Amino acid sequence: PSVSGKFSRRWCTLQDGVLSYYENDRNAVPNGEIKVEEIVCLVNNPPNAHGIESTFEIYIESERLYLFGLESPDSAREWLKSIAKSFVHPRAEELLALDFERIGRLHYKGGLNLERAKEGWFALAGSALHVCFEDRERQEPLQLRKLQELSIQGDNEVLVLVERRRTLYIQGERKLDFLGWVHAIQKAAGSAGDTLSEQQLTESDVPLLVDRCIDYITQCGLTSEGIYRKSGQNSKTTSLLEMLRRDARSVRLKEGEHQVDDVANTLKRFFRDLGDGLFTGRWGQDWLRATALEDEEAKISEYRRLLGNLPTVNRATLKALINHLFRVQRFSGENQMNTHNLAIVFGPTLFQTDGKDYKAGRVVEDLISHYVKIFNVNDQEMKKQQDEITAIMKMREAASSGTQQAGDFICTVYLEEKKTEAEQHVKIPATMTAEELTFEILDRRKIVMKEKDYWSCFEVNEREEAERPLHYSEKVLPILHCLGTESYLVVKKQMSMENMLIYLASRVGDCKHGMMKFREERNLLGLGLSTGFHDRYFILNHTCLRLYKEVRVSPACWLPARRPCTPVIRAPPIWGYRCPLLQAAGDGDGEGADAAWRGRAELAPPFRGHWIGLL
Secondary structure: OOOOOOOEEEEEEEEOOEEEEEOOOOOOOOOEEEEHHHEEEEEEOOOOOOOOOEEEEEEEOOOEEEEEEEOOHHHHHHHHHHHHHHHOOHHHHHHHHOOOOEEEEEEEEEOOEEEEEEEEEEEEEOOEEEEEOOOOOEOOOEEHHHOOEEEEEOOOOEEEEEOOOOEEEEEOOOHHHHHHHHHHHHHHHOOOOOOHHHOOEOOOOOEHHHHHHHHHHHHHOOOOOOOOOOOOOHHHHHHHHHHHHHHHHHOOOOEOOEOHHHHHHHHHHHHHOOOOOOOHHHHHHHHHHHOOOOOHHHHHHHHHHHHHHOOHHHHHHHHHHHHHHHHHHHOHHHHOOOHHHHHHHHHHHHHOOOOOOHHHHHHHHHHHHOHHHHOOOOHHHHHHHHHHHHHHHHHHHHHHOOOOOOOOEEEEEEEOOOOHHHEEEEEEOOOOEHHHHHHHHHHHOOOOOOOOOOEEEEEEEOOOOEEEEOOOOOEHHHHHHHOOOOEEEEEEEOOOHHHHHHHHHHOOOOOEEEEEEEOOOOOOOOOOOOOOOEEEEEEEOOOEEEEEOOOOOOEEEEEEOOOOOOOEEOOOOOOOOOOOOOOOOOOOOOHHHHHHHHHHHHOOOOEEEEEEEEO
């Protein structure tokens, strides 16, 4: 085949575990060789990436990169499959069936054993990162667009990927191929286009951009007059939409920094500019025609049928949006936006019309009015929504009444469990600690503490199925400002305290110190994301855990061990806790498998010679 650019035309063979390239097909001595056991990464480049129809890259352990090119895509695929099969370990054979962009081996840490890095096999296909670990345990692929966090720690040495129930640390022992992995994963984890399915997503398949805007307006704008009808500043809307489209995961919407109308306008513009629309080009007209049905039950049935025809992400997004608008109209007395007014605004926006067709607004009005039936909302969901609305109303009433001192905050706290009869509405001044709140709740219920009763205030998140006991001196008000709609506070007994005290008493005099990765979670159980992991020096003794920013400085903070607090997680995550519970694990018996793998590479069937462009 013809070769362009700086490529040199070479005759290549793959035989006995060696990829050889020759000056021509008559030469007996190769110009160079690549042993497949030295290959660490194989990359399938996009078409015409280097001036040739099909190119692929080979990275080896000695930090060298080889670039090969062919004019025939079919021939390139044959070479890719053969090279991949020759160097990928047998335990990772399932990765070979993927239409991968990049495949190779990397060192990682995950699960309960974070002391020793292990070698795993990784394949990037689309926006999914498939993994095959050292212990051969099959893992679900990481959906990169659904990551809660993606960050680089150290001097570009560790890539941290955080999903809902697992965390993975990928280490870069070889700079050349590791940086390639980092850039490829970052690109795959971002939004790739203007359709819903190409956006960064939440766990429930709602675009993160939409989720961010809805959460902010729910907490800060439900009672804002003319919400969604009034336009924000065009320049701020454009800037915010660009940031959210680029990487919604890294954007934090904060009261004071962002105006409610700017965020509302951003959400509307996102839906108006959406590729293929929320209702899709295929089904959009059917939704509009459904408004002509006179029988309400028949119309609801048709809406439900059309809802089932939508793609998964469109269906989840529509439900999230209508759920939000359903809440907004519940506050129409304050915001002046009833169902009809919201429909006038969102009908043309969602159907991307000029507003002259009244049927678009009629569809949105029907969806809000019959939200419960159309979306099969059960009693539990409705009660949860009602509780949230009630809590918001109470806070707004407290804020508008003259009885609340500056800085005070009214919140609902539960005793022992989340039940209506167990809730207490407490005024939280800025100085109140978790210990003071605990005593306040116990005094209200006239509960007398016994000698070995250890009561604590817990922050609970229902979605994450996690709870965290607050430190007794921790201020409550900052916690409340960070709580998400699915989080709450509960006062209950710390059942494991006595065992912890016995353990601590037996360890008097013990001391442990060293460097650990540390991430400050200001809003772990709420809506926000952390700022990433940082290296910190820790010293632990029987009285406290000291944290140092550097080895030779005063402690950045210290945590008294008088009333120890340990995270309690309902079920262990797949790849590990978010707290440093380290457990050593013995090395697996991998020598036989590695020997079989090396033997397999050497005995791999020879691949026929082929002219390939080599750069």
